Amino acid sequence: MNRSFKIGLTGGIASGKTTVANLFSDLGIEIIDADEIAHSITSKQGSAYDKIVKHFGEDLLGHDNELDRKKLRTIIFNNSELKKDLEQIIHPEIHSIINQLTLESQESYQIIVIPLLIETDYQDFFDRILIIDCSLETQLERLMDRDDETIENARKIVANQIGRGKRLKFADDIIKNEKKTSIETLKEKVLQLHENYIELAEKVQFQD
Template sequence: MTTPAFTPWILGLTGGIGSGKSAAAQRFIELGVHLVDADQAARWVVEPGRPALASIVEHFGPGVLQGDGQLDRAALRQLIFADPEQRRWLEALLHPLIGQEIFSYLAKAESPYAVLVSPLMIESGQYRQVQRILVVDAPEQLQVQRTLQRDQATPEQVEAILKVQASREERLSHAHDVLVNDRDLAWLHAEVDRLHHFYLTLRGGQS
């Protein structure tokens, strides 16, 4: 088996809830960029039959399972939102496993660069494993408005999620590139296209 002549560099794509990072991620996929979503990887590691799920059930009890043996995310979320110590326990279990899942998938990339999408890029320390960071940013009022429309969440739930996520300032302090997504989808696509052409000129993610 021949190994590829290049190793794709990894772009970390992050942004707060409702910032539009999923729409930006979708555009990168349309442009043919190999992309992995940390949220998807987080779902893979807790599928029935995987060791992580057994550890979670052992720790929290069978109440975190649905009737079909799948993880009951809502039940688990209630347990950990109420108790920071339990959240830290869960993160310590899952973050390394999610990292393994992500990087084994990224290693298969055949595009000049690959994208890792993660809402908790900064908080989880994943930013240390990427070569460049793109932050999709939006005014907080707009983030809340979009999330309420999309998730049928309550304003209180959105505020709670914003509190757990890194602050905008913290995220932006790690950014190499910032895409302010406060207009329409066509504009967002044009911005991603522009960045994509720039990224194709980079070696190892640095200009």
């Protein structure tokens, strides 16, 4: 039975994960995005919605009875225990959905984008881990430009994630994406990895 070769794509906030994933998508590669799954299961019709409302209370709901995601982010950002509670609700469901999608895939390889791949100890699920890396300076600048964050909040957001050095220890492949990195440079690197992943996937299929 053929199986899809699984590439876990991760990186710090504002490192450029979506940009790189889109470049793989342009090459026809199937992308699974954990953030999109999380948004789906926490919507009003989602499987995690009732559990979250029960745990965090109805004050978290907006006028349309959807979760007020900004309010939820503020709550978990300032309370590590509540952050763990939320993760225990949604991460098992996200992982279950990802597992099912990979089993159903007919592609030679897939890119699975998971911002908290290392933090949730999910690395053993993947055949290879691709980390999008950039300096703290670049992260802070992008957060301030993209999300209109203050420098103080931007620093807190970055500090709330696993350290850059620890994350890089799990990398099989690394794409550097600094503020001066051109899209052409990223495309070249993605194409190189794409060709390598196809070759690796073929070897796995042959062994299976």
